[in-house]
Amino acid sequence: MDISAVVEGINAKAASAPPLGSTLKIDFGEQQVHVDGTGDTNVVTASDAEAxxxxxxxxxxxxxxxxxxxxxxxxxxxxxxxxxxxxxxxMKLQSLVG
Known part of the structure; x- marks a missing residue:
């Protein structure tokens, strides 16, 4: 699976979802998706940042x-x-993928 497709899908939902108020990382083993919801919007990247x-x-x-x-x-x-x-x-992940 292409990680950019996952990032794009989560980013589409995250744009309309309220900011998480924290950071979240989805670890797929070789690849990671990082969501930074500490600002005014959720920022989704394919990075291995702390969360x-x-x-x-x-x-x-x-x-x-x-x-x-x-x-x-x-x-x-x-x-x-x-x-x-x-x-x-x-628990807030559902708002970004559901």
Whole structure:
């Protein structure tokens, strides 16, 4: 999967979503997407910057989450999605991909 397509998709949603108030990183292993929501708008980049919350997930499971084919709570409970840091920030991810 092309990380630029993920960045573009999240950026489209992030533009209309309220700022997160913090930073979030989605770690796909080899590639990362960073969302900086500390300013007036959410800024989405394909970078490995520090974040208040890091969500580790495979690209395949991320796409299932976005499409509604994978329940987020079950994904976390079964280890398909791992969250480090501020859980409140992780909960805001839905506004950027849903």
């Amino acid at each position: 208040d919350c890091v969500i580790s997930v495979t690209t395949e499971n991320f796409m299932k989450l976005v499409k509604g084919e994978l329940n987020p709570m079950m994904a976390v409970m079964t280890g398909k999605v791992k969250i480090k840091g501020d859980m409140g920030v992780a």
